[in-house]
Amino acid sequence: MLGRYSEWREWPLLGLRDLSKQFDELRREMDRAGFDFDRGGFGLGREVWPTVSVSDKGDAWELKAELPGLSEKDVELTANADSVTLRAERKLETPARHTVHRRERAAFRLARTFSLPTKIDPAKVEAALKNGVLTVTLAKVPEAQPRQIAVKAGS
Amino acid sequence: MENNQHKNEQTRQGNVLAPPVDILETEQELVLVADIPGVEPSKIKLDIQPPDFKLEAEVVGAAQPTTYVRSFHVEERIDVERVNARYDAGVLTVRLPKSSAAKPRRIEVRSA
16 A cells, blocks of 8 residues: 555655655554545445455365345356356345435445356355355366375485 | 443453444333344343443353353333243343333323
8 A cells, every 4th residue: 555655755856755654654544444545435445345355275166255235136147267257236225215315325236247266167166155154165166176295205 | 321441340261252233222211132142142241230231241152251241221211021032033022011110101181
């Protein structure tokens, strides 16, 4: 985050050098306080869903996405030999005769494609949605699975 | 309901997340809706002692210990006995019925 402003330090004009240092200080302070520069607001944690993570489980890749409030029919998954695309939409409606005092939860529509570092078998993709968390297991093709190599003692 | 964020500041292990919350009101009740995906319903702790309202829930299976924490001030008089909560698809909905004293009452004006 700070890197974006680092070129200011090279600015030859009088005084700007110090100013940029102060700005960096301020920025660091605000980062600490939770200000999100990219969204332009103080975040109360994670406001924009969903958070997605991809991890290596050895013989498979595991994609996890937080999709609170969604059911199976709101989620669409497509898998290719080396990528997976997740589409999801959340609508929010205020029930009739309700006054809104606070609205932090957001509606979202998402379409994200994740390129995978190895080939996978699109026929062996499993997905489950539980407690608002989508877990997708993408089995790697046999060639991409890790292989244990026995180390022999040299002569 | 007033945000009461500063009361969350205490030392804790792992990640502490402030989940996004909606607060709605009808004539009968306050409704609090929170996005807290990935927790077990039995691991959700709701502590309501008006005017304090505290929500705490631990995420199951996170890479590092993660807890959702939010607290609020409940301004309306709440019938604590009748508070109910439901957790569905990662969304917690807490209904806080107003005690009869806090409900608006229509008073009929009669002509003499």
